[in-house]
Amino acid sequence: MAADGSALPASPLSRDELDRVVTNAHAALGRVQRDDGHWVYELEADATIPAEYILLEHFLDRIDDELEQKMAVYLRRIQSDVHHGWPLYHDGDFNISASVKAYFALKAAGDDINAPHMKRAREAILAHGGAERSNVFTRFQLALFGEVPWRATPVMPVEIMLLSRSAFFSVWNMSYWSRTVIAPLLVLAALRPLALNPRQIHVRELFRTPPEKVRDWIRGPYRSNWGYVFKGLDMALRPLVPMIPAKTHEKAIKAAIDFIEPRLNGKDGIGAIYPAMANTVMMYRALGVPDTDPRAATAWEAVQGLIVQKDDEAYCQPCVSPIWDTGLSGHAMIEAASGPNGIAPEKTLAALKKTSAWLRSKQILDVKGDWAINKPDLAPGGWAFQYGNDYYPDVDDTAVVGMLLHREGDPENAESIERARQWIIGMQSTNGGWGAFDIDNNKDILNHIPFADHGALLDPPTADVTARCVSFLAQLGHPEDEPVIQRGLDYLRREQEADGSWFGRWGTNYIYGTWSVLCAFNAAGISHDDPAVVRAVEWLRSVQQEDGGWGEGCESFEDGPRGTYKQSLPSQTAWGALALMAAGRRDDPAVSRAMSWLASQQDEQGEWHEDPYNAVGFPKVFYLRYHGYKQFFPLLALARYRNLETSNTRRVAFGF
Numbered sequence: 001m002a003a004d005g006s007a008l009p010a011s012p013l014s015r016d017e018l019d020r021v022v023t024n025a026h027a028a029l030g031r032v033q034r035d036d037g038h039w040v041y042e043l044e045a046d047a048t049i050p051a052e053y054i055l056l057e058h059f060l061d062r063i064d065d066e067l068e069q070k071m072a073v074y075l076r077r078i079q080s081d082v083h084h085g086w087p088l089y090h091d092g093d094f095n096i097s098a099s100v101k102a103y104f105a106l107k108a109a110g111d112d113i114n115a116p117h118m119k120r121a122r123e124a125i126l127a128h129g130g131a132e133r134s135n136v137f138t139r140f141q142l143a144l145f146g147e148v149p150w151r152a153t154p155v156m157p158v159e160i161m162l163l164s165r166s167a168f169f170s171v172w173n174m175s176y177w178s179r180t181v182i183a184p185l186l187v188l189a190a191l192r193p194l195a196l197n198p199r200q201i202h203v204r205e206l207f208r209t210p211p212e213k214v215r216d217w218i219r220g221p222y223r224s225n226w227g228y229v230f231k232g233l234d235m236a237l238r239p240l241v242p243m244i245p246a247k248t249h250e251k252a253i254k255a256a257i258d259f260i261e262p263r264l265n266g267k268d269g270i271g272a273i274y275p276a277m278a279n280t281v282m283m284y285r286a287l288g289v290p291d292t293d294p295r296a297a298t299a300w301e302a303v304q305g306l307i308v309q310k311d312d313e314a315y316c317q318p319c320v321s322p323i324w325d326t327g328l329s330g331h332a333m334i335e336a337a338s339g340p341n342g343i344a345p346e347k348t349l350a351a352l353k354k355t356s357a358w359l360r361s362k363q364i365l366d367v368k369g370d371w372a373i374n375k376p377d378l379a380p381g382g383w384a385f386q387y388g389n390d391y392y393p394d395v396d397d398t399a400v401v402g403m404l405l406h407r408e409g410d411p412e413n414a415e416s417i418e419r420a421r422q423w424i425i426g427m428q429s430t431n432g433g434w435g436a437f438d439i440d441n442n443k444d445i446l447n448h449i450p451f452a453d454h455g456a457l458l459d460p461p462t463a464d465v466t467a468r469c470v471s472f473l474a475q476l477g478h479p480e481d482e483p484v485i486q487r488g489l490d491y492l493r494r495e496q497e498a499d500g501s502w503f504g505r506w507g508t509n510y511i512y513g514t515w516s517v518l519c520a521f522n523a524a525g526i527s528h529d530d531p532a533v534v535r536a537v538e539w540l541r542s543v544q545q546e547d548g549g550w551g552e553g554c555e556s557f558e559d560g561p562r563g564t565y566k567q568s569l570p571s572q573t574a575w576g577a578l579a580l581m582a583a584g585r586r587d588d589p590a591v592s593r594a595m596s597w598l599a600s601q602q603d604e605q606g607e608w609h610e611d612p613y614n615a616v617g618f619p620k621v622f623y624l625r626y627h628g629y630k631q632f633f634p635l636l637a638l639a640r641y642r643n644l645e646t647s648n649t650r651r652v653a654f655g656f
Helices: 015-031 048-060 065-077 096-108 116-127 136-144 158-162 176-191 226-237 246-263 274-286 294-304 322-337 345-362 395-408 411-426 444-448 463-476 479-495 510-523 531-543 554-558 570-582 589-601 629-645
Strands: 307-309 314-316 615-618 622-626
Touching (some): 015 322, 015 345, 015 589, 015 629, 048 065, 048 274, 048 314, 065 307, 096 116, 096 136, 158 176, 158 246, 176 246, 176 274, 226 444, 274 294, 322 345, 345 395, 395 411, 463 479, 510 531, 570 629, 589 629
């Protein structure tokens, strides 16, 4: 029996059974491909985003009661039965900030505070220190509703928008998501509007100390002594901010607006992420811009595009992920169609030809985004994560899409691949790694300012993104790229953990990172007997579950156990098996057991199911559940396993 009491997987899959599982998974993934060739799955976060959406409607007095009731159903469903608050991911620990927002939103939606679920939530919030202990973004939300004084928020004068790129606190030293969220938030903080709040919903009952009597809103915990230094700076600046000349203040607000408006991004929204969009909607209202103004109307439309409505519930996504989903789905489909036993190769390749055309149409070729601040002479050539986000192409997406276009093989892809190659090379940071959106965005001291209590103000290089870039360039095989690849490999070697794993950053977590890097090593021709590879393989074997699968909880982002979870998960099992196959261990019993486990978990429709979250936005603050991961990654792993059986070299010819 497995550790969770379930039966261990059967003996190794027969060839017929393997073919059946791959065929069914291929059909299931094919069914959800859109007519134009792309894929897009739901992208779910925690209670925070739908709660913020409900509060946004009450800020604006644009209340859609039917939608709010559906979101209330969702919020009640994900409330914990254990700690009675709201976690940041499935079955996670209590989170004070998510719980405060969810409670506030449910009260706004009409829930009686004496209802059992509200009473339990309130008691949990008070037991954890009350709403006064919520994070910075929650306190900004509370300030907009008049629940806390503005002194509850850190000093962030809008004059920051006037600082040059060379200034330490310049927004250009922050990540893309920080810039797009902060710019409209600074205007709101400067104007200090009060929510219309037509039903006059307030949450004084969530505070252990009346907000007006709280003396110290910024009291850690600090990640280093810099936290104390910046708290002192915050205290010193508070009496000085009101003394800033009115003309300077107005100039700064204009600078923020001048930053925002070229980046409004139509129906896809500024930054194509919810917090930036919502802040912009509120900013326009605070500025007195009518809702019918094209800028305000389009900003509101962008927010509406993130809502997922079902029969009985609804939630708001943090963003959408069509480029990422399409790239990964395409890799799984082409793997299933490859080899002597490829599934419907002609039909699949015809469908992927449409995919390639759709992806080519989404490549960003005529906009130099914020990345160009550091690389003004670099030609654009990346892809965004979302349908449209031209100012912010994603390095990770670009590498994944580039590998797919190269593998798909249509000659019409050549120019797109070359533009992507040049852009990826140009985006390499000085330490040899790659960040997700920026170059050398690594002034870590900024993560210690009071505003950055989430610890994610920056976009430094990471092992998983670097691995994908190395894989892409190695797959293309241009000899002149060898120095670039080698710098990337050197970075990856430095980043290996003592136990042999790699930190994943954008996926959960050490299994994800280790899979990513072993793929890159394999594509770059690193020996399967290289000590770094051997250590990684041994770590993966050590964390494999008794039932043959792999699982890792988001707790590993919070100093919890690495590479382990209370159950095996389809996405994690696929990553673990793909990692071992990339390390030349296709015939390892660990891989065979993983394949058997995946086969045993597939349903009659050819699909897999998993509730736990499988990715992260900001560790310890914001987590993600990609609904597509449980489908395309198992297909990729099973098809790779099948294809390597007939390979003479057992080396994967592609970087992914």
